[in-house]
Amino acid sequence: MNILARLRVPLVLAVLLGGCAAPPPPPPEPKQELTVTPLSLRPLMPVAATRTTDALAQELVNHYLQGPHYRMSLPLVLAQQYQSLGAAPVSDPRRLMVLYRQGNNWGSLAVTAAQGSIMNAFRVQREGETAYALVFKRVRICLNAGADQPPRWQGGRWMFSQTRPGRFECSGQTRGSLFQLGSGLPGLLGPYVEAGDTVLYGRNWNELRTLATRLVQRFPHLDVPRIQ
Numbered sequence: 001m002n003i004l005a006r007l008r009v010p011l012v013l014a015v016l017l018g019g020c021a022a023p024p025p026p027p028p029e030p031k032q033e034l035t036v037t038p039l040s041l042r043p044l045m046p047v048a049a050t051r052t053t054d055a056l057a058q059e060l061v062n063h064y065l066q067g068p069h070y071r072m073s074l075p076l077v078l079a080q081q082y083q084s085l086g087a088a089p090v091s092d093p094r095r096l097m098v099l100y101r102q103g104n105n106w107g108s109l110a111v112t113a114a115q116g117s118i119m120n121a122f123r124v125q126r127e128g129e130t131a132y133a134l135v136f137k138r139v140r141i142c143l144n145a146g147a148d149q150p151p152r153w154q155g156g157r158w159m160f161s162q163t164r165p166g167r168f169e170c171s172g173q174t175r176g177s178l179f180q181l182g183s184g185l186p187g188l189l190g191p192y193v194e195a196g197d198t199v200l201y202g203r204n205w206n207e208l209r210t211l212a213t214r215l216v217q218r219f220p221h222l223d224v225p226r227i228q
Contacts, residue, residue, distance in 0.1 A: 036189055039121040039132070040227035044216060045209035053087040056214040057098040057109050060141065063211060067202040068131065069183035074107075074143040074169045082107045082145065090153050096218060097158060099150050107145035107166070110158065113219040114138040119212060120225060122192060124201075126184075132205045133189060134212060136198040139222070142170035171198040 047055075064075035082100035090097060094114060100107035117138040124131045144151075146166030151158045160166075171178055179185035179201070186199040193199060202208055216222050 034124075034126040034188060036192060037123045037125075038192070038227050039123055041119070041121050041209065041212050041224050042226050044213045044224070045206070047210050047213050047217075052214060052217045053096060053098065054084065056096070056111075056211075056218055057084065057087075059207075059211055059214060060109060060111075061143075063200060063202060063207065064143075064178075066204075067200070069179050069185055069201060071180045072143070072169050072178055074145050074167065077145045078107050078109065078143065088150065088153065092156065094219065094221070095158075097151060097153075100145070101150075104148065105145070105166075106147040106150045106161075108143070108147075108151055110140075110142045110144070110151075111215075111218075112140045112142075113215070113222050115221065116223075117219070117221070118223045118225065119215065120192070121208070121212070122189060123205075124188065126188070129203075131201060131203045132208050133186075134200040134208055135186075135189065135193055136172075136200075137194075139198045140170060140172040141198055142168060144168050172196050 061075045061079050064070055064072055065079060078100050082102045082105075085099040085101055088097040088099050088108075094112060096111040098109045100109070113136075115138075117136065119137075119139070120135050122133045122135065124133055144160070144166050146164070147161045148164035148166075149161045151160045153159075169178060173196070177186065179199075185201055186193045186197065189199070200208060200211065212224070216224060
């Protein structure tokens with residue numbers, strides 16, 4: 001029994017000393033809070049005089065190509081495979097339709113700014129990233145490619161081909177989103193965004209301000225509230 005007692009003491013000490021030598025677990029990293037801050041778009045950013053319709057369509061396509069967190073394929077298709085033919089004639093000033101063509105394939109970029117449409121801007125800070133968002137009420141942007149004929153303006157609306165309408169990617173959907181799963185968009189904007197809103201999100205504030213100016217130039221009825 002004395003031998004067992006003498007062996008037990010150093011064994012217990014070794015266990016205790018080994019436990020003391022282990023480093024403490026690292027403290028959890030503090031989570032950066034998400035902040036969404038309203039920004040003023042007025043006065044509107046001056047932009048060089050150019051054909052507003054063509055410039056607006058090109059800048060929207062470029063925005064979707066370069067902006068983070070989008071899950072879209074048609075901006076790249078229109079930019080690389082199609083040629084812009086300019087705006088299609090339309091009698092409704094609340095609508096814009098720019099046509100694209102590649103051989104027998106047609107594409108389009110459509111913007112609808114309904115009466116009572118509103119545009120607001122926000123700065124979004126999260127996880128070390130600073131980005132900006134334009135949030136639109138009653139505005140829809142829709143890209144199309146792969147149709148066998150161009151859309152026609154008929155009866156106060158655009159009519160697309162019934163035989164081969166092509167593929168569509170549209171904002172302002174109450175179901176689905178143009179943003180990647182896991183990005184948190186557009187929901188991270190919290191109470192500033194509702195189902196059916198259109199959101200343009202990017203890291204370049206001047207690029208979004210330019211887009212805002214182009215949109216107001218093309219749609220003068222688009223309301224831009226002043227932020228005090």
